[in-house]
Amino acid sequence: MSKKPFSVSESDFAAWLVCHLRYLYRSIGVKKSQPSLHKVVGDATHEAAAEEDATVREAIVAKHVERLPEEQRAEGKVMMEAQIKRADKHEEDEEPVIGQEKEKLERWRVPGTDREFVMKSDKIGWGVDDLNRQHLRITDMKSGLNPDWLIWKTKMELSIARMNLARLEKNRNAVASRVSLLEEEAAKHSGSQKVALEKKLSYQLDVLDKESAKTEEALIVVKKLAAKLSRSIRKFERVRTQLFFFAMVAEQTRDYHHASQLVAQFLGEVTREERANVEQLKKDYQKHFGEPQREPNPNGFEFWYQPEMGAEALERYLEQIPAMEEAREKRDAEATTGKHCFDCDYRDSCPAFQAWQAARNGSNLIALTVKKPEAGKQEKTA
Numbered sequence: 546m547s548k549k550p551f552s553v554s555e556s557d558f559a560a561w562l563v564c565h566l567r568y569l570y571r572s573i574g575v576k577k578s579q580p581s582l583h584k585v586v587g588d589a590t591h592e593a594a595a596e597e598d599a600t601v602r603e604a605i606v607a608k609h610v611e612r613l614p615e616e617q618r619a620e621g622k623v624m625m626e627a628q629i630k631r632a633d634k635h636e637e638d639e640e641p642v643i644g645q646e647k648e649k650l651e652r653w654r655v656p657g658t659d660r661e662f663v664m665k666s667d668k669i670g671w672g673v674d675d676l677n678r679q680h681l682r683i684t685d686m687k688s689g690l691n692p693d694w695l696i697w698k699t700k701m702e703l704s705i706a707r708m709n710l711a712r713l714e715k716n717r718n719a720v721a722s723r724v725s726l727l728e729e730e731a732a733k734h735s736g737s738q739k740v741a742l743e744k745k746l747s748y749q750l751d752v753l754d755k756e757s758a759k760t761e762e763a764l765i766v767v768k769k770l771a772a773k774l775s776r777s778i779r780k781f782e783r784v785r786t787q788l789f790f791f792a793m794v795a796e797q798t799r800d801y802h803h804a805s806q807l808v809a810q811f812l813g814e815v816t817r818e819e820r821a822n823v824e825q826l827k828k829d830y831q832k833h834f835g836e837p838q839r840e841p842n843p844n845g846f847e848f849w850y851q852p853e854m855g856a857e858a859l860e861r862y863l864e865q866i867p868a869m870e871e872a873r874e875k876r877d878a879e880a881t882t883g884k885h886c887f888d889c890d891y892r893d894s895c896p897a898f899q900a901w902q903a904a905r906n907g908s909n910l911i912a913l914t915v916k917k918p919e920a921g922k923q924e925k926t927a
């Protein structure tokens with residue numbers, strides 16, 4: 546057994562599952578690309594919301610604002626302050642939690658192994674039920690709106706968009722049939738009759754162009770909404786998996802083998818305009834498809850962790866570690882390119898991404914040679 550345990554967090558497993566190279570870059574500390582505005586705002590909110598002291602909070606905000614390019618700093622600061630305010634509001638509205646700790650790093654070494662699981666929850670403490678019994682309560686905060694709410698909304702939008710598309714396809718097909726008939730008729734006739742038929746045909750061809758363009762636009766809307774739905778589903782699953790992992794570790798660090806309450810809080814806000822749009826969307830949906838599903842809370846969801854599910858998940862996590870360890874030892878891992886690369890922190894350092902982009906842009910000039918990554922100053926240990 547090695548002296549230093551092999552540490553893995555939920556984010557390590559998530560990176561490994563998406564792309565082994567991403568995990569490798571993450572684990573050896575390869576320099577990250579410029580983080581997105583939302584990522585920096587999220588980091589600042591997590592860190593500042595865990596602090597009570599106003600001066601410390603200001604310093605945290607200032608530190609994260611510095612990470613942004615000059616042109617995003619003012620906007621970023623406003624967003625951070627708004628999200629921190631919302632995090633405080635959530636806290637005020639929360640059920641009482643006993644012994645709550647914030648941003649707490651926890652490590653659990655799997656007995657008899659050199660594997661260590663690491664997690665940092667936003668808040669962890671003991672909730673109390675109506676019968677005054679205590680249970681472990683773990684909270685994770687996220688920026689944006691509850692993806693479950695976005696799934697609910699996008700499903701309605703998609704149903705309406707698909708209905709529009711079907712209607713437009715029907716219109717376009719009807720015009721296309723008229724065009725075919727006119728073409729056949731024009732071929733059979735000559736003289737003035739042919740001229741008259743060709744005039745009608747020319748008009749119908751214009752109509753067909755317009756109907757085809759409208760159908761094409763409607764198809765793009767459907768595709769965009771379907772992609773948005775997939776993204777929201779992935780985000781929802783990711784948040785659930787993270788919370789589940791936290792509970793799996795907390796069960797062991799506390800030797801608490803009972804159900805735990807898992808809470809996802811979202812700091813985004815439905816604007817007045819968006820609320821009006823949603824109300825209209827519900828009415829439109831109801832008119833065509835009946836009563837919409839019950840609206841989820843845009844600011845959060847909860848579920849329960851059961852230890853027997855944790856035991857199964859633990860086995861699955863442990864099974865993946867040898868391959869992760871090998872990749873790290875050999876500094877060699879397979880790259881999996883795809884849409885997920887656009888959210889990857891390492892895309893600027895990743896030759897696989899650059900080659901993939903070049904191929905997508907129609908050039909094959911960049912060879913797909915994955916260089917061994919350059920390690921950062923300090924390798925990741927947690």
Ligand code: SF4
Pocket residue numbers: 563564565566567570880881882883885886889890891892895897898
């Ligand atoms: S950019 Fe894509 S291929 Fe490269 S490490 Fe990230 S996820 Fe993997």
